[in-house]
Amino acid sequence: MTESLEIRVAQFAGFCWGVERALEIARQAAASAPKPVRSLGPLIHNPGVIRDLAGQGIEVADRAEDILSGTAIIRSHGVQHQVLEDLRTRAINVLDATCIFVKAAQEKAARLREQGYLVMILGEPAHPEVLAIRSYAGADALVVEGPEDVPAKLSKVRVGLVVQTTQAPERLAALVAAVAPRVRELRVYNTICSATEQRQRAAVEVAGAVDVVVVVGGRNSGNTTRLADLCRAVQPRTYHVESAKEIRGEWLAGSAKVGVTAGASTPQEQIDAVVQRIRELRP
Ligand code: SF4
Structure with missing residues (x-):
């Protein structure tokens, strides 16, 4: 009989304070800000979340010059002060989600x-x-x-x-x-910012205590990729996935403990979906 699998989620995983706030600003903008609403650059490095935002009417503008009316959301990374001034001078409604x-x-x-x-x-x-x-x-x-x-x-x-x-x-x-x-x-x-360090420390801790690690987050997310690298250095059986459906049963073969972690741009639902998928593959 196969023993049941233990799943450990890192103590700090997923959205940080700054990303939560940017998404809250975006949700409120979708409901009540002057339209069209655009974020200047992708609001976070997570394709699933960007698709959700598009579903709420929030598109991505790559350049400030492309925003000609309505509302511009400045993402948590911030933007050059000349860009902010340019948008305001052109009477664009600016919602500044630059992280504190x-x-x-x-x-x-x-x-x-x-x-x-x-x-x-x-x-x-x-x-x-x-x-x-x-x-x-x-x-x-x-x-x-x-x-x-x-x-x-x-x-x-x-x-x-x-x-x-x-x-x-x-x-x-x-x-x-x-x-x-x-x-x-x-x-x-x-x-x-301590959020990055906390996530890295927690990920390494988990990686040292399990047989397989699954890191969840956008492949274009620098902080998620870095988490995967750090985990891999401790546990070579580390897999970086963008969504739960990428996880394959053979990754878990022979393992007793699986660790799960996620970068600061990964929503809790994606972490929960990964845990759920692992349970389905190895009940
Ligand atoms: S500085 Fe970056 S990582 Fe830290 S809380 Fe703000 S958005 Fe998150």
Whole structure:
């Protein structure tokens, strides 16, 4: 007789506070904001949720210039301040769902610039959140992914550092250690969001205690892909799926414990559906 399977869901999995809020703003906009309602870029990196939003009448506009009337929702990553101003100048109804943690990084960057610091941003240069923070940081701002990107000569002796919310604390520590000895003053704002770290820590914990891990979330979601990579390093039998129907019975063969986790852009219903599917395949 086959023993029944134990399913462990990570303690922190699925939507973070900022994504919940953006979706709530979108739901309210669908009901009562001036139409048409568009999000500037996909509201979250989850194809199922984007389809649901489209069903409620919320389409995605890739560029601000494509929004000519109605309402624009700014997603939790935020957007460059020039884009916000452009939309408002054109009398578009703007609903700003920028996450408060991203907003804090933008505000710190702006204050550092006003106070005459050279602003350094630790993050991925092409990521929308980083592009938005940079727009507040002044023309001479630097975006670096680690100590190796810091130029040999810095234009100012006072440097202010802010961080993309999803960066790992170890990367920040390495950058601080490399820059501090080279400048007269280094002011550091740790703007890393704990939601990402909590999800990563919880995922690794689960991966270490099970035979198979299923990670749920969009393949275009950076934070879900990173979760899958971290789990795979601990448990090679890790599978990244976008939906429950992708799970195959043979993945679970011979296993006694299966772990389930999900990135910050995965709704609870998708996590529940995955747990349900695993139970159906291995009751
Ligand atoms: S991961 Fe953190 S910073 Fe990003 S939207 Fe969620 S709560 Fe906000």
